[in-house]
Amino acid sequence: MANHKSALKRARQNDIRRLRNKSTRTRVKNVVKNVRQAVADQSGADAAAELNTTKSAIDKAAKKGVIHRNTAARKISRLTKQVNAASK
DSSP, rough: OOOHHHHHHHHHHHHHHHHHHHHHHHHHHHHHHHHHHHHHHHHHHHHHHHHHHHHHHHHHHHHSSSSSSHHHHHHHHHHHHHHHHHOO
């Protein structure tokens, strides 16, 4: 455990940030799951609508630094390919 005043504060900050990042990561996982479920159900319009919500959530996570920007781009690209293939 931290002993110095500054180290104690840093530990508190890290806990707060860890919880905030955890909720953002969970949100990204859930919206990605929703898109994949819509693609599996062969509902093209629903999948496209879910994709827009998902893109927004992923971009926000990347902007906050929760996930890397290349990871965000890769996730969006793969989901877009799945939705486009399902809508054909």
